[in-house]
Amino acid sequence: MEFSGGDPDLVLDPDFDGDWDLKGRLSGASNATFLAQVGERLGVYKPVRGERPLGDFPDGTLACREVAAYRLSAAAGYDLVPATVLIDGPFGTGSLQAWVDPAEEDPVQVVGDGDDLRDRIPVIEAYGRFDEPLWVVHDNSDRLRELALFDLVANNADRKGGHVLAQARPDGPTRIFGIDHGICFHALDKVRTVLWGFAEEKFSDHHRELLQRSGEVAGELSELLSITEVIAIEQRVENLLRLGRFPEPVEDRYPFPWPPL
Template sequence: MNEPAPHHVLPRSDDGEQLELPVIWDAPTTAAVEVLHQGDISILGRMPYSSNATFLVRIDHATTPTAAIYKPERGERPLWDFPSGLYRREIAAFELSEALGWHVIPPTVEREGPYGVGSVQLFIDANFEEHYFTLVAEDRHHGDLRRICAFDLIANNTDRKSGHCLASRWGPIYGIDQGLCFASDFKLRTVIWDFGGEPFDDELGTAIGTAADPPAALAQWLRPDELSALAERAEWLAEFGKFPDDDGGRRWPWPLV
């Protein structure tokens, strides 16, 4: 379980050298969003092991260059159970996380990039030997991991692998790869089951309850039926009052990391 998640290996240059990141970012979310929206994008390399076209890019804006992840719509592989435009769900995930006050999804915006419109998300510089199964062993991470767990329950995440939990070098843990969220049919697949049976604390319970009235910003990115299903999940979860268990052991993604 301690091996790095392979899809987080950085691309290499033509001569085989691993690319260096432009910067480590730890500025406030509002500043990051401005940079992602307004900066000039240049591609550094394609992220290996990604099922869809995913690029490490450099964003140049004002002062310091910033690393980001660019996922163009035209690089998505068609799926039978999700419509095209998975990048829109990445943006919806960020908007939901911010509206709930959890800040567990990296800043993510819609941009026209070198390969067309898609999502541009702040790159999370992390120790990629760490992932959910190593992080959950330390109590100090449980606050962030509980919030990611609750987010996934509301967002109906079908692909929360262990390697999708990144402990940033500046502290917080972030969830990445939210393209397979927000389906109207219940499709939850996650590795985060360690908190099953625990009641929500007041902060989590209150935030979950507010999601029963989905943030207006989500209407730009999700269909009406998906918004209605999100509201129903949040309402049920708030009434249930605790983290559910996977009693059947069937709601796990594959591969796990």
């Protein structure tokens, strides 16, 4: 199914109490996730009631983490997460995120031997069913660097390729968006991402500004996250600023999401 009419910059109304039209359940989602027409807007609704319990995250907190990710992205200047609000929907409280119309080319892809790598960076080497070599690669773009930085600050435990969307714009360059931030902001290091291709690169001045601003606005997330989690954001920012570059993946646990796409 294809949907059009999504505008990730539309700020959704958290107090909307008009008609909802649930257009369908999104397949491939691990939680109960619905495509919804909410008044004029097309959005992704994830009711708290449909959240799958996880061993390491407190129950019923994923929707707040989705909203916290949007607020961090907007307030710190990353501008990488589609507008997301907490809303009282047909299945109760949940997150509602503006829909992004996907573009033709995904920023994260699997390529084989004969494919042109272009400027893309390989991050995972694997073998296909017939032992043919395959690589998970991602674009080498500044916006993707900023998303990788955002994930380090948000402690994103699930940055799969499918959670990076590109939106072609008729009047400007393609935009990048990150989605599915339900398992971000744990107080302990959980980063699992496919965007490790920038490891060891030094931060630019712009990256340092984004980090500083992230530290400044972290306190604004205290109604959505626990105080320990807010302090942990500030600590991650401090550590990253001290390190001065994109870190390498840790070695004591698997640093990629599964599946990677």
